[in-house]
Amino acid sequence: MLEVENLDVTYGRTRAVKSVSLTVGEGEIVTVLGANGAGKTSLLRALQGAVRPSGGRIRFNGRDLTAQSPAARVRDGMVLVPEGRQIFVSMTVEENLLMGAYLRKDASVDRDIASIYERFPNLAERRYASASSLSGGEQQMLAIGRALVSRPRLIMLDEPSLGLSPLFVERLFTLLGDLNKDGIGILLVEQNTTMALDIAARGYVLELGTNVLEDTAEALASNTALTEAYLGGHGETATEEPARLA
Amino acid sequence: MLLLQQIINSVMLGSVYVTVAVAFTLTIGILNFLNFTIPTLFMLTGMTGWAIAYWGLPMGLSGPLPWPVALVIGILVAVLASLVVERFTFRYLKTRYGDSTEHAIPLVSSLGFLLVLENLVQIGYGNDSQRFPGPDADLTLNIGGLFVRIPQLVSLLVTVAIVVGLTLLLKRSRIGRGLRAIAENPDAANILGVDTARVVPVVFMLTGLLCGLAGALFAVNYGEVSPFMGEDIGTKAIAGMVIGGLGSIWGAVLGGLVVGLLEMMTVHFFGADTVQVVVWGALLLTLIAYPQGLFGHNSIGKGKL
Ligand SMILES: Nc1ncnc2c1ncn2[C@@H]1O[C@H](COP(=O)(O)OP(=O)(O)O)[C@@H](O)[C@H]1O
Ligand SMILES: [Mg+2]
Numbered sequence: 001m002l003e004v005e006n007l008d009v010t011y012g013r014t015r016a017v018k019s020v021s022l023t024v025g026e027g028e029i030v031t032v033l034g035a036n037g038a039g040k041t042s043l044l045r046a047l048q049g050a051v052r053p054s055g056g057r058i059r060f061n062g063r064d065l066t067a068q069s070p071a072a073r074v075r076d077g078m079v080l081v082p083e084g085r086q087i088f089v090s091m092t093v094e095e096n097l098l099m100g101a102y103l104r105k106d107a108s109v110d111r112d113i114a115s116i117y118e119r120f121p122n123l124a125e126r127r128y129a130s131a132s133s134l135s136g137g138e139q140q141m142l143a144i145g146r147a148l149v150s151r152p153r154l155i156m157l158d159e160p161s162l163g164l165s166p167l168f169v170e171r172l173f174t175l176l177g178d179l180n181k182d183g184i185g186i187l188l189v190e191q192n193t194t195m196a197l198d199i200a201a202r203g204y205v206l207e208l209g210t211n212v213l214e215d216t217a218e219a220l221a222s223n224t225a226l227t228e229a230y231l232g233g234h235g236e237t238a239t240e241e242p243a244r245l246a
Numbered sequence: 247m248l249l250l251q252q253i254i255n256s257v258m259l260g261s262v263y264v265t266v267a268v269a270f271t272l273t274i275g276i277l278n279f280l281n282f283t284i285p286t287l288f289m290l291t292g293m294t295g296w297a298i299a300y301w302g303l304p305m306g307l308s309g310p311l312p313w314p315v316a317l318v319i320g321i322l323v324a325v326l327a328s329l330v331v332e333r334f335t336f337r338y339l340k341t342r343y344g345d346s347t348e349h350a351i352p353l354v355s356s357l358g359f360l361l362v363l364e365n366l367v368q369i370g371y372g373n374d375s376q377r378f379p380g381p382d383a384d385l386t387l388n389i390g391g392l393f394v395r396i397p398q399l400v401s402l403l404v405t406v407a408i409v410v411g412l413t414l415l416l417k418r419s420r421i422g423r424g425l426r427a428i429a430e431n432p433d434a435a436n437i438l439g440v441d442t443a444r445v446v447p448v449v450f451m452l453t454g455l456l457c458g459l460a461g462a463l464f465a466v467n468y469g470e471v472s473p474f475m476g477e478d479i480g481t482k483a484i485a486g487m488v489i490g491g492l493g494s495i496w497g498a499v500l501g502g503l504v505v506g507l508l509e510m511m512t513v514h515f516f517g518a519d520t521v522q523v524v525v526w527g528a529l530l531l532t533l534i535a536y537p538q539g540l541f542g543h544n545s546i547g548k549g550k551l
Contacts, residue, residue, distance in 0.1 A: 048437055071439035079438075086434035088427055099427055102420065103439040150438070 001026045001185055002047075002078070002154055007056035009042040009209075016042035018209040019056070024154060029176070029186040031196040031217065034206035035231055040189040041083050043206070044158050047187075048080040049073050061153070074103055077153030081160060085143040089132035093123050096131050096142055100149030109149070116145040119175075137168030144175065154185040161192045173199055193231055197221040205230050251392055252510050258398035260506020261405040262467070265460035266483035267490070267498035268409060269453050275493040276429040276449050282356040283331045284457055285480030286363045287324040291461030292471035293367050295320030296376050313380050317465065321458030328454030331359050332447050367473045375472040378465040401463040408459060409499055412452070416495075421448060481522070482509070485529045491539025500541055504528070 002024040009017035017039040024030045034040050046053045049070035058066045065073055079100075087096050097116060101109040117124035120141045126134065131142060140160055147155055157176075161169045173195050180186055180199075190196035197203055197217045205213035205220070207230045213220065266288060273281040299316035302308040311319075335355035385396040416422035424445050427435035432442060464479070465471050482505050490501025505525055512524040532539060 050433060050437055069439075069441060070436050071441050074439035082434060082437055086431055086437075088430050088434065090426060090430045091423070095423055098420075099423060099435075099438050099440075102424060102427075146438070 001028075001061055002187070003057075003059040004047065005057045005059075007043065007046060007058065008054045009039065009046045009051055010054040011042075016209050017046065017053075017206075020204075020206070020209075020211045021056075022204050022211070022214075024185050024187050026153075027180065027183050027185050028202070029180050029188065029200045031188045031190055031200035031203040032206060033190065033193055033196065033203060033220075033231055036191075037208070038206040039209040040206055041158055042209075044080055044082075044156050044187070044189060047073075047156060048078065050080075071103060074150050074152075077151070079147040079150045079152040079155055081143050081147045081155065081157040083158035083162075085139050087131045087134075087139050087142050087146065089130065091131055092128050093131050093134070093142060094127045096146050097123075097149050100146035103150065112149050112151065116148060120145055137164050137171070140164060140168065140172065141175075148179075152184060154187060155179065156187040156189075158189045159191055160188075161190060161195070169195065191231075194221075247391065252514055253507065254392060254394060256507040256510035257503060258395070258402055258467075258506075259510060260486075260503040261398075261402045262460055262464050262479060263483050263486050263505050264499050264502030265405050265408055265456055265463070266479055267486040267502040268412065268495055269456040269460070270483055270487045271493065271495055271498040272412075272456070273449060273453055274487070275495075276425050277446065279356075280353060280484075281331075281453060282353065283328070283335075283359045283363070284453065284483075285476030286360045287328055287454055287457035287476075288461040288464070288479060289367065289471075289473060289476035290327055290363065291317070291320035291324045291458040292378070292465045292475050293320075293371060293376075293473060294323045295462060295465055296378050296471045297371060299379050300376070313378070313466075317462040320465075321455065321462055324458035324461065325451055325454035327363070328450045328457070329447060331356060332450035335359060364473055364476075371473065373473060375470050378469050378471050380466045380469055395467075397467050401467055404459065404463060408456065409495065412456075413495060421445070425449065482525060485525050488529055489532045489539055491541035494539075494541045497539055497541030501539070504540075 002022075004020065004022045006019045006021055007017055008015065008019060020039075020043060022030070022032070032040050032043065042051065045051045047058060049065070049068060049072070053066065056066070057064060060073070060076055060078055063076065065076065065078075088099060091099070094113070097113050098109075101112070117127065120138075122134075122138050123142060123145060126138075131139065134142060144155075144157070144160070161172055164172060169192065176186055176188065176199055188196055188200060197220055200217040203213075203215065203217050203220045204211055212230055215223070266284060269284050270281065273279050273284075295313070295317040298311050298319055299313045300310060302310045335358075381397060387394045387396060387399065414422075416426060424435065424440045425448065427438070427440055428442060428445055436442060460479070461475075464475065483502065486501035486503075486505040487498045488501065489504055490497030490499065505528075508525055508528055509521050512521050516524070
């Protein structure tokens with residue numbers, strides 16, 4: 001479904017993503033692992049069109065999207081749940097969900113929003129409340145709900161478990177499993193290696209922008225020594241907050 | 247009774263400030279940009295409206311046209327001019343990934359547009375004030391001894407309609423949500439498919455429309471237009487916006503009315519020369535006592551529209 005070939009992302013002199021290739025099959029869960037600063041966020045942002053790649057190709061369902069706008073990608077069924085949730089705190093819960101339907105012109109938006117509320121009863125209770133009043137976990141649910149309203153074929157999530165309580169992390173991964181059962185493909189960027197490899201079919205490991213490992217999730221999970229070498233304390237950014245993108 | 251009459255007059259005066267202050271608020275709230283072309287757009291409607299009502303369309307395309315037609319054309323000119331300004335000054339997409347000094351570019355170039363357009367109008371039509379051939383501005387309703395001039399009453403109603411309409415547009419419509427999303431977090435908005443390059447011109451169109459309507463109301467009410475008519479209104483509208491609170495439409499409404507009231511009272515008690523001192527003094531005092539303005543939330547560009 002998603003085919004990425006030799007993708008490069010460059011900021012000035014920083015090469016954040018270096019010739020990364022990856023695929024996500026129809027309805028597959030794929031994870032991308034890597035320490036802070038490895039280029040995971042840059043990769044996802046390039047896939048969604050928020051940054052222009054300096055090289056490589058992105059194909060989705062056979063269509064070349066490399067030069068397309070983020071809007072075109074959303075229309076085609078790709079959606080990103082960005083790092084740090086990025087919900088609109090000046091809007092209500094419902095307005096946030098409607099933002100997910102920004103490009104939709106069909107009449108079933110209301111029905112889809114109702115089904116989001118069924119999935120997340122917490123959000124239903126607070127539908128007219130400001131999104132800023134939600135807890136961190138609820139905000140993450142809202143960010144995912146907002147993405148789902150666009151009716152994606154592929155949902156990309158950038159460290160969704162970051163900052164969540166263990167209970168919400170559990171719920172998050174259950175949710176991802178449920179979405180996958182509904183046929184939605186998932187590209188999951190995570191620091192929670194164990195849980196990500198547990199749910200994913202395959203995984204990639206990035207180090208300083210380069211794809212250094214690629215295998216089935218099982219193989220990666222059993223190869224703990226190797227994965228930890230790449231995921232553990234690499235570089236000076238490892239202990240800092242992830243770089244906030246402008 | 248006299249006081250009540252003054253308050254009525256000041257609300258009428260304030261309603262012109264309100265519309266222009268709302269125009270300033272819209273661009274500042276959504277694009278984080280103080281648009282200096284706003285007073286010029288206001289003036290353009292007045293002056294082109296006058297020119298068309300007095301001389302007719304340019305190049306002898308028509309004789310003098312009825313004043314309402316002339317004003318509608320004047321409003322269209324303001325909207326078009328605003329879109330030209332967006333195209334050539336704002337360049338939002340280019341500044342998006344730039345460093346913060348690039349924020350100065352739209353500001354400075356909008357100032358450039360202000361001066362160029364104002365001077366072009368002066369070259370074309372001279373520096374003098376012109377009498378606008380509108381309806382009789384002195385048609386008056388007498389309500390229990392209080393006088394309300396009908397054109398002013400109409401202006402007030404139009405202003406209320408503009409503000410309510412704009413609020414509904416921002417709160418209820420898809421494009422309004424898109425605008426608010428860009429105001430709060432352009433990046434997240436983009437990711438969801440809000441196309442900045444398509445939405446930003448909407449802001450400038452609305453700005454042109456608001457300024458055009460305000461300019462038309464001014465011409466009808468005061469029966470006089472000039473190449474400089476935007477300057478006084480512009481500064482007072484900025485003061486009103488800041489007093490009310492940056493980035494809040496209802497703040498701009500309140501601030502515009504406060505400035506109208508201050509102006510009336512100042513003229514009444516101290517004479518016209520002291521108006522700017524009192525208005526800007528009030529602004530400075532407001533900023534000291536309530537740094538966020540009366541209605542503000544200290545959230546320029548943070549989507550509190
Ligand atoms: N907007 C940006 N401008 C310049 N450098 C950036 C920007 N965003 C990220 N970087 C740099 O690119 C590299 C990869 O960052 P990022 O993609 O955020 O990695 P990760 O998500 O894996 O932590 C880091 O060195 C980071 O400092
Ligand atoms: Mg990251």
